[in-house]
Amino acid sequence: MTGRVALAAAALLLAAFLISPDSFAPLLEPLTRRGAPAIYTQTSLWSLTVSHLALVAGAVAASAVIAVGLGVLVTRDSGRDFLPLARMVTAVGQTLPPVAVLALAVPVLGFGDWPTLLALFLYGLLPIFENTLAGLTTLPPQVVEAARGMGMTPAQRLWRVELPLALPVILSGVRLSAVIALSTAAIGSTVAAHTLGEVIIAGLLSSNTAFVVQGGAVIATLALLIDAGFRAAEAAARSRAGG
Amino acid sequence: MIEIEHLTRRYGPRAVVDDVSLTVQQGEIVALVGTSGSGKTTLLRMINRLIEPSSGRVRIGGTDTATLPPHQLRRRIGYAIQGHGLFPHRSVAQNIATVPRLLGWDRARIEARVDELLDLFQLPPAEFRNRRPQELSGGQQQRVGVARALAARPELLLMDEPFGALDPVIRAQAQQDLRRIQRELGTTLLLVTHDMTEAMFLAHRIAVMDHGRLLQCAPAREILTRPASPLVQALAGETARPFHLLSLSQVADLAQPGHAEGPPITPDTSLRDALAQCLWSGRDALPVKGGGVVTLAALRRAAAGAVPR
Numbered sequence: 001m002t003g004r005v006a007l008a009a010a011a012l013l014l015a016a017f018l019i020s021p022d023s024f025a026p027l028l029e030p031l032t033r034r035g036a037p038a039i040y041t042q043t044s045l046w047s048l049t050v051s052h053l054a055l056v057a058g059a060v061a062a063s064a065v066i067a068v069g070l071g072v073l074v075t076r077d078s079g080r081d082f083l084p085l086a087r088m089v090t091a092v093g094q095t096l097p098p099v100a101v102l103a104l105a106v107p108v109l110g111f112g113d114w115p116t117l118l119a120l121f122l123y124g125l126l127p128i129f130e131n132t133l134a135g136l137t138t139l140p141p142q143v144v145e146a147a148r149g150m151g152m153t154p155a156q157r158l159w160r161v162e163l164p165l166a167l168p169v170i171l172s173g174v175r176l177s178a179v180i181a182l183s184t185a186a187i188g189s190t191v192a193a194h195t196l197g198e199v200i201i202a203g204l205l206s207s208n209t210a211f212v213v214q215g216g217a218v219i220a221t222l223a224l225l226i227d228a229g230f231r232a233a234e235a236a237a238r239s240r241a242g243g
Numbered sequence: 244m245i246e247i248e249h250l251t252r253r254y255g256p257r258a259v260v261d262d263v264s265l266t267v268q269q270g271e272i273v274a275l276v277g278t279s280g281s282g283k284t285t286l287l288r289m290i291n292r293l294i295e296p297s298s299g300r301v302r303i304g305g306t307d308t309a310t311l312p313p314h315q316l317r318r319r320i321g322y323a324i325q326g327h328g329l330f331p332h333r334s335v336a337q338n339i340a341t342v343p344r345l346l347g348w349d350r351a352r353i354e355a356r357v358d359e360l361l362d363l364f365q366l367p368p369a370e371f372r373n374r375r376p377q378e379l380s381g382g383q384q385q386r387v388g389v390a391r392a393l394a395a396r397p398e399l400l401l402m403d404e405p406f407g408a409l410d411p412v413i414r415a416q417a418q419q420d421l422r423r424i425q426r427e428l429g430t431t432l433l434l435v436t437h438d439m440t441e442a443m444f445l446a447h448r449i450a451v452m453d454h455g456r457l458l459q460c461a462p463a464r465e466i467l468t469r470p471a472s473p474l475v476q477a478l479a480g481e482t483a484r485p486f487h488l489l490s491l492s493q494v495a496d497l498a499q500p501g502h503a504e505g506p507p508i509t510p511d512t513s514l515r516d517a518l519a520q521c522l523w524s525g526r527d528a529l530p531v532k533g534g535g536v537v538t539l540a541a542l543r544r545a546a547a548g549a550v551p552r
Contacts, residue, residue, distance in 0.1 A: 146328030148293060150341050150391075151318035164332045242331025242377050 007228050014221045018046045021214075031210040038210045040199045049218060051194040055113060056181045059120030063181075064174050067125045071132025071170075072158065090129040093122035098184050102191050116188030116195070123184060124177035131173025135166030168238040175230035182223045186215070244269050245290070245399060245431065250299035252285050252455075259285045261455035262299070269398075272425060272432040273460070274446035276439060276478065282455040283435045287401050290433065291320045303399060318342055321400035321430070325407040327388030329376035335361075335387050336372040342395040360390040363424060382413040389421065393430065400425075402434045406441065418444055439480055443487055451475045463491055468548045485546035489514035497545060498535040503528035508537070518542045 017024050021039045028038040039045075070086045073079040098119040105115035139162060147161045163170075186197030196215050203211025245267040252260040260282040267273050275283040288294040290301055292313045301308045308316050329338050336357045343353045358368040364386040376384055385405065392400055405421075406414045422445055425432055436442050442449050443463045450460040451474075459471035467484050470476035480487065494517050495510035507530040508517060514537075520529055521539045528538040 140328075140331075142324055142326045142328035143330060145293075145324060146322070146330070146388075149291060149317055149322035149324070149328075151314045151316070151345055152341075153314045156345070161330060161332075240332055242375055 003228075007225065010221050011225055014218065014225070017214075017218070018049055021045050024214075028210040028214060031213060032208060036206065036208050036210075040202060040211050040214065042202065043194075043198060045196075045199070045214075045218065048194065048196050048198060049222070051113075052182075052185055052196045052219075053222070055116060055188065055193065055195060056120065056178065056185050059117050059185075060124055060174065060178045060181055062117075062121045063124030063177055064128050066121075067128035067173070068132050068170060070125075071129050071136060072163075075133065075136040076154070086129065090125040093124075094126035096122060098123050099187055099190075102187065106191050111192040113188070113193045115191050116185060116193040119188070120181045120185060124181050127176040127180070128170070128173040131169050131176075132166065135169035136162055138169075139165050165241050168234050168241055171230060171234045171237055175227060175234070178230065179223050179227050182226060183219055186219060244304060245433070246300075246302040247286075247290070248300045248302070250286065250289060250301065251297050252282075252289060252294060253297045258297075258455050260289065260296075263452075263455075263457045265450060265457060265460055267431055267433060269431055270429045271448065272434065272446045273448050273450055274442035275433065275435045275450050275452060276437065276442050277452035278478070279437070280454075281452040283452045284403055285455075286452070287403055287433060287435050290399075290401060291317045291322060293317075318345055318395065319397055319399075321392035321395075321397040323389050323392040323400070323402045323405045325404040327376075327384045327408075329384060329388055329391070331376055334373050334375060335366075335379070336368075338376065338387060339391045339394050341391055346395055348395075356394060360394060363427075364390050364420065366390075381409055382417060385409060385413075385417055386420070389424075393424075393428065396428075397430065399431045399433070402432065404435055404437070406436075406438075414441075421445065439478065439483075439487070440490070443490060451478055453478075464488065464550070467491075486515050486518075488548060489518055489542065489546050492545060494531055494537050497537050497541050498531045499538065499541065500534075501528065501536040501538070503530045503536040503538075505529065507532040514542060514545055518546070 025038040032038050067090065070082075070090070074083040074086050101119035101122060102115045105118050109115050109118065143161065143165070144157070147157045152160065185193070185195050186200055188195045189197030189201050196219050199215030199218075200212050203209065203213075203215065247263060247265040247267075250260060250263045251258055263282075263286055265273070275286060277283045285294055289296045290303075290308070292308060303320070330341070333341075336354075339357045339360055340353045343356060348356070357372065361368040361371055366383060366386060371379075371383075371387075376387065379387065385408070389402075389405065392402075406417050409417060418441060434442075434445060446463065448460055448462055449466050451458045451466065451471075453474055459466060459475050461469075461471075466475060466479050467488050470479060490513050492514045493510065494508060494512045494514065497514060497517075498510065503526065505524060505526055508520060509532050517529060517537050518539075521527070521542065527540075528536045530536055
């Protein structure tokens, strides 16, 4: 209950800050030096937030489609041989530092949103893939056996039984990826992606701590809210799946 | 009618089911018994092709099962397993409706069938239809599992240790319900069990398996009195044999004219229970409700293998 109140307060505070950042200037002024501006105004914080979220949503959606697809593939009889390969691909995606991906991607994809999208996409594959795998391989064996024995086709078993029962675990993988992507997306602004990282970088370049703090605080609050949203969705899926 | 002809399943050089032939008549109950690893479950699962036979053939109502796509074959065969395997994300009604939905029945027909089955299994539809499986007791879950297996009126029902997870009291009730329902519907039933008492109670014939081979398939009385091999005799339980034999008949089969003291027993009591009452109350004869008596001497003869009436 107190958790919910705190979350609601955080959401309200975030909305208030994005709608009217100037009203928060007195709060941030102590962090500035020599009369530097307390609030970042180069680009509207509202539009940076929207594009930051859009970038994360796009990357996580792509990770989810590919990682869940891979997870389904390697748990089928016909796809079992691909498990080591899929494991390797997703693990490499996770171990390559996003900043290295950006550096490598810029010559090919140019500056802007695309290198960031790629880096976040690769970075997000592993948690979703591993959770999909865990969800699909730990289903109650009698339930799977019953689905076969009832005469469901492999596709019917997947859509009507396996995925609905694995959904809570898959969602928790998506949650992890989304939260990681939300904070990682900030570095995209080093290659001119339109994200809240822009505020932080501007703060670092001009030694303006107020900018760094406001960029960081907005990202952190968004991460908290998204985490809570996914947890609620997981709980709903879990109760629907009979857990 | 199911005709199993020379059915074999090999894993490498080892035959888990070895050249088994067996014919089950329409409406008959056959229990497959044997030690674990005897191949009884593999044999059962080859009938609905959850396991593909290495060689041999199964015909159901004259149709060779190998000629049908496996999922279509399975929709025609009821299947109930130990631990029920109900779908936890579906309501009781949705669980029971699984196969009818796969077969594309229309909604009204499915709803009517679900309610009919819930009534048959003494689960009031209004109360149980929308519950989740995990909100039911073990016995109720098991009944829903069997109802689901019967939903599309299969001509054949396969059961793999369906009562294995139930406590003894609920299990006895479930066995009686199954016998009643099987008689009502006339479904052919093939049942895997390791419980000889269960096999004796339910089955018209008992098929004894060992190391993949079918040793004997015969009515319970024959398995007990004329076992085909020492192994069948051992599986049937040598020390329990007299009690098994008694449990196959009822007081009505053994009643004779006469008079006895004490509280009467009903004609449908098993001879085994009648013997227990004689011993416990120290009487040599028990009056039977509706006239006649059953004597300890007659019970002893029946326990030694004499066929009552």
